[in-house]
Amino acid sequence: MTTTPRPPGPTRLTILRTTVADPLARPLLDELTHEYSTRYAKPVDLSREYPAEEFAPPGGAFLLLLEDGAPVAGGAYRRYDARTAELKRIWTHSAHRRRGLGRRVLAALEEDAAARGYTRVHLTTGPRQPEAKGLYLAAGYRPLFDLSVPPETIGPLPFVKHLEIPRP
Numbered sequence: 001m002t003t004t005p006r007p008p009g010p011t012r013l014t015i016l017r018t019t020v021a022d023p024l025a026r027p028l029l030d031e032l033t034h035e036y037s038t039r040y041a042k043p044v045d046l047s048r049e050y051p052a053e054e055f056a057p058p059g060g061a062f063l064l065l066l067e068d069g070a071p072v073a074g075g076a077y078r079r080y081d082a083r084t085a086e087l088k089r090i091w092t093h094s095a096h097r098r099r100g101l102g103r104r105v106l107a108a109l110e111e112d113a114a115a116r117g118y119t120r121v122h123l124t125t126g127p128r129q130p131e132a133k134g135l136y137l138a139a140g141y142r143p144l145f146d147l148s149v150p151p152e153t154i155g156p157l158p159f160v161k162h163l164e165i166p167r168p
Contacts, residue, residue, distance in 0.1 A: 013072075013101075015108045016064045020052040024064055024071045032091045039128045050088065054078040060085070061112050065105050073101040075109050080122050085113040087123040090132070102135050114163040121161045127151035 018025065029046060036044040055062040059079035064071045075090035087109055092102045113121060123141070125132040133151070137143065141159035151157060 011067050013104065014066050016066055017112070018062055018064055020047075020055055020062050020076070022062075022064070024066075025062070025074060028064070028071055028074050028091050028093055029089070031093060032089065035091075035094075036126070040126065046089070050078065055088070058116065061109070061116075062089075063105065063108055063112065065101055065108070067096070072096040073105045075105040077109050077113055077121070083118060084120040084122050085109075085116075085118040087121055090123075103139060106135065106139055110161070110163055114165055117165070119163055119165060121163060122158070124156040124158045127154060127157060133157060
């Protein structure tokens with residue numbers, strides 16, 4: 001995905017509830033695959049890791065954050081257990097980082113999961129993703145690992161957060 005810098009001025013951010021197969025998602029998923037493969041020095045195939053149906057209603061969701069109609073970030077969740085959603089694929093395109101877009105995606109996923117009756121969110125991030133670890137800590141996620149231990153010695157870093165269920 002080629003992205004040109006935007007001139008200063010207002011932009012319109014919208015959330016699109018869609019599917020993993022949506023052509024708008026492809027550039028973000030391709031970049032995410034490349035990033036994982038590069039950071040962890042091994043090939044990654046996201047399409048084989050989890051079936052796309054797991055990120056579809058009623059148990060899951062796949063969201064894109066669009067800026068003026070173009071995808072700039074996204075994420076998904078799937079059913080982990082009866083009351084817990086598992087967040088996956090949270091990603092901000094490299095040309096759009098450091099703008100709080102990942103936090104917006106995270107909030108939208110939490111809101112969507114709570115609206116579907118989930119009371120908890122679980123996720124893991126890789127030990128070579130300090131920016132993701134920082135995002136989750138800043139967003140109120142509780143680490144299920146010792147923060148004083150070097151992440152590379154732990155493996156995937158698990159987090160959990162309790163959700164507020166919207167009242168009718």
